[in-house]
Amino acid sequence: MKKFTRFDGVVAPLDRANVDTDLIIPKQFLKSIKRTGFGVNLFDELRYLDEGQPGQDCSNRPLNPDFVLNQPRYKGAEVLLARRNFGCGSSREHAPWALEDFGFRVVIAPSFADIFYNNAFKNGILLITLSEEEVDQLFAGVEASEGYRLEIDLENQRVITPDGKALAFEVDAFRKHCLLNGLDDIGITLQDEDAIRAFEQKHKQARPWLFRQPA
Template sequence: MEKFEKITGVAAPLPMINVDTDMIIPKLFLKTIKRSGLGLNLFDEMRYDDDRNERPEFVLNQPAYRKAEVLVAGENFGCGSSREHAPWAIKDFGIRCVIAPSFADIFFNNCFKNGILPIALPKEQVDVLMKDAEKGENARMTIDLEKQEIITSDGEIFSFEVDSFKKHCLLEGLDDIGLTMKNVTSIDSFEAEASVSRPWV
């Protein structure tokens, strides 16, 4: 998993509440188990019309936000079904951080497991960040995980909380498999001893 330490990039404003996982990645794109390629269908029904033409009014179709690395959204982001494809699509598009007043629990945890930093802040602070994001590509926001700070394009700083274990995993680029592999020596030793003491297993 890609490490998350500090990013500085364009933030896209999505002032919508209750954005569910079907809006993030519609169910017809869940047939794949590949994590790549889903960015094309991120927010598919909002990004494209029935003829697969881009809707110019949607934020991620606008030139200023096509390479956004941060998404500033409304309350209860990621609600709905617990599809892991949702963070896969967000990450594949290039977004590394989502900021919102609140998140659905399963989506929130899935983000960390896929190299995305979800940050929950009071609504009044998110409103400030939303305004900053609306400035476009010239307004770049910095997310510093080590310091647990968000720095706006105007230099205003917001601190955020993050679970220490989840922070460690992001900083080190460790997903569940990576965490397991850190103990591979102990696992191999256990398996070797078990094969001797219980050869019938």
């Protein structure tokens, strides 16, 4: 995982609540056995006017001109601004893989679904929860000025607007540490290998039926 560094990026507004992971990446693209290449199919049903197929060359597909990510002013966006309960539904990690592959590093919304929240951080994407009012203000800001950018300062847990206003956000210490240092969870967990083995031994003694195989 790449280290998450302080950066300043273009913001794309997706003015929609309950954006589900089926919408982020439709099921036909889940057939891939790779982790990469999902970016061209991010928001496929909103982004294109036809039905997409896995493995298809997307460069000639008809684009939906009304969809934000197709509008020139949001080209190269790295920050996605959305409404409440972003990422609900299926546990597919293909959703953060698609966001990351497209180029998004941050999603800002008033709330996120639990499984998506976990999955995003494991792929180096920072999810920032701000209040409904703050999100409203950011939508107004993006709407009002072309090329609207936000500075994301994870170290100090602040989003800084173009007029210099800092919006504070919460993020748990462990996820922040992993993101800032680009750390692999499994390696960290395996440092506790002895503790896991000791637990497993005790657990098996207390409840042997949990370890049983059919005859």
